[in-house]
Amino acid sequence: MSPKRLFEVAVLSVMALAVSGAAAAIIANAGSPSQVEASVPPVPQGIPAAKAARLERERQAIIAGRATLQGKPADPGPRIHAAGPAQFPSSGILNMHQGPFPATEFTVSNFWQGPVGANWLLVYAGAVRNPDGSVSAAVRLYSETLSSDGGFDLSKLGTVTLPKSAVLTIENVTGNDLTLRASDGSSEHFDLNAHRFL
Amino acid sequence: MLTANSPRDRRSTSRMALLMVAMLAMLAVAMVENVRTAYAVQAQPHTSASYYVTSSSTTTAYNHGHAQGVADSLLSPWPNSEVVLDFGGQYADGSGTLMINGARLTNAQIEAIAEQYSLGYWYGTGSDTTSEVKLAIGTNNSYYDVSQAGGNTWAGVINDVRQWNSLNPPGPYCCVSSQANAIGGNDIEPGWQQPGPSEAWATGFSTGSVTTYVDYGSADGCTTLSSSNTHCFWGYSQNCGCYAYWWASDVQNVSWGNPAAFPLPEVYVCCQENTWLNVSYESYFQPGQVRLYFEGPMDENPRATNTYTSAQAWHNLWTTLNSYTQTAGDMTYSTELQTSW
Numbered sequence: 001m002s003p004k005r006l007f008e009v010a011v012l013s014v015m016a017l018a019v020s021g022a023a024a025a026i027i028a029n030a031g032s033p034s035q036v037e038a039s040v041p042p043v044p045q046g047i048p049a050a051k052a053a054r055l056e057r058e059r060q061a062i063i064a065g066r067a068t069l070q071g072k073p074a075d076p077g078p079r080i081h082a083a084g085p086a087q088f089p090s091s092g093i094l095n096m097h098q099g100p101f102p103a104t105e106f107t108v109s110n111f112w113q114g115p116v117g118a119n120w121l122l123v124y125a126g127a128v129r130n131p132d133g134s135v136s137a138a139v140r141l142y143s144e145t146l147s148s149d150g151g152f153d154l155s156k157l158g159t160v161t162l163p164k165s166a167v168l169t170i171e172n173v174t175g176n177d178l179t180l181r182a183s184d185g186s187s188e189h190f191d192l193n194a195h196r197f198l
Numbered sequence: 199m200l201t202a203n204s205p206r207d208r209r210s211t212s213r214m215a216l217l218m219v220a221m222l223a224m225l226a227v228a229m230v231e232n233v234r235t236a237y238a239v240q241a242q243p244h245t246s247a248s249y250y251v252t253s254s255s256t257t258t259a260y261n262h263g264h265a266q267g268v269a270d271s272l273l274s275p276w277p278n279s280e281v282v283l284d285f286g287g288q289y290a291d292g293s294g295t296l297m298i299n300g301a302r303l304t305n306a307q308i309e310a311i312a313e314q315y316s317l318g319y320w321y322g323t324g325s326d327t328t329s330e331v332k333l334a335i336g337t338n339n340s341y342y343d344v345s346q347a348g349g350n351t352w353a354g355v356i357n358d359v360r361q362w363n364s365l366n367p368p369g370p371y372c373c374v375s376s377q378a379n380a381i382g383g384n385d386i387e388p389g390w391q392q393p394g395p396s397e398a399w400a401t402g403f404s405t406g407s408v409t410t411y412v413d414y415g416s417a418d419g420c421t422t423l424s425s426s427n428t429h430c431f432w433g434y435s436q437n438c439g440c441y442a443y444w445w446a447s448d449v450q451n452v453s454w455g456n457p458a459a460f461p462l463p464e465v466y467v468c469c470q471e472n473t474w475l476n477v478s479y480e481s482y483f484q485p486g487q488v489r490l491y492f493e494g495p496m497d498e499n500p501r502a503t504n505t506y507t508s509a510q511a512w513h514n515l516w517t518t519l520n521s522y523t524q525t526a527g528d529m530t531y532s533t534e535l536q537t538s539w
């Protein structure tokens with residue numbers, strides 16, 4: 001075989017290898033049914049049949065999603081918030097018992113939010129639950145600021161307690177004066193600006 | 199003839215003594231039959247970021263999903279994550295939720311947030327096409343619609359998100375559902391509500407959706423195992439009491455007994471792991487039931503640094519559960535609540 005012919009054969013061989021490699025890569029990317037099936041972990045053994053059936057349905061939904069996937073577009077990266085800033089909700093008292101903490105750590109009887117100076121303040125009124133099972137009258141304070149992506153950032157300011165075993169409920173707000181009723185019947189006042197009971 | 203002090207007799211006496219020691223050891227093991235002794239702690243998987251949702255911003259949702267996707271794609275091997283988005287308590291009219299910061303979301307907004315989180319995750323994983331996020335769309339049992347209708351409404355929300363994920367992005371790149379598995383979630387805490395409404399919610403969810411939900415709540419006050427290791431009478435003994443009229447059987451029902459339920463418990467502080475051990479232990483002895491299969495622990499260390507870290511939550515829950523043969527088993531996920539959405 002002439003050197004020229006040898007060169008042509010070598011070039012053609014390299015091209016054939018490149019083409020077959022690319023084809024293999026495409027096939028691998030799409031994934032054969034068995035490859036797709038194997039890419040999703042099986043349902044654990046020992047789980048009751050009714051629960052296992054639900055997990056298997058979820059698993060099959062993922063497999064179905066992967067079976068048709070022809071690759072993914074380039075990642076466009078994080079989004080930049082285009083709309084205007086978020087709006088704080090209306091200021092006022094809400095009959096709400098939840099908070100960003102467990103119910104057994106702090107029991108919420110109700111809630112107030114609104115502007116205090118330049119800040120947006122959230123006040124959860126109720127009681128701290130002590131390890132011995134007793135409760136201490138208290139309010140838990142958070143501030144909320146607008147985030148750059150159109151949401152809110154919530155920051156805990158602290159918990160202010162009263163030396164009494166009772167649960168507090170917000171009754172009224174006048175200026176910076178928060179009026180609360182304790183479960184023992186007494187009336188309490190909390191300074192929203194100074195973050196202390198009066 | 200053998201004499202009392204012959205070498206053979208001494209060997210025989212020694213063998214008898216050894217036999218007695220062995221029998222005593224076996225007896226001791228039998229007395230503590232349920233306690234496991236030697237084991238290696240299962241390695242903790244990576245910890246994902248969960249959130250209390252506090253705004254309707256879909257940009258925020260997309261970016262959090264994207265960040266989790268990028269984080270997962272950088273790990274080797276590519277992992278699976280479980281993420282909870284807590285949307286707060288449901289309104290009585292089934293229209294949406296009241297978030298923990300007192301702002302309102304409609305069901306359509308909840309769905310849009312979950313869908314954009316899923317899409318962000320899908321894009322963020324880039325060339326990684328096998329990581330999966332199990333996205334728990336969560337409510338709680340603190341507000342008004344803790345009922346069968348509320349569970350059914352929530353199931354509808356999950357079904358809508360799953361449908362959207364299975365159709366988007368349209369075209370050859372479909373689908374987000376290849377890597378995002380939307381399921382339900384509920385922060386069920388005995389401190390908020392008596393058990394009946396929460397159990398009705400669980401029934402409503404399981405009849406409205408073919409998927410699962412995670413109970414990422416607590417087993418407050420569920421009595422820890424007694425030193426005698428005797429299991430109590432299901433639901434009728436003080437040994438099985440929990441907080442506020444809940445029995446261990448009620449906690450078991452909403453976290454495992456319901457066919458859709460799986461536990462992803464709060465393990466914030468000592469000794470929440472023990473309360474869950476008791477629930478799982480009691481479950482083992484009930485007809486037709488088995489121990490609880492825990493998805494993994496949820497901690498809140500970024501929000502409260504005096505609470506368990508994710509490593510402590512994992513270690514303490516796993517070692518506690520694996521102290522008993524009846525409750526022993528591995529877990530799949532680790533997640534922790536972040537400071538803000």
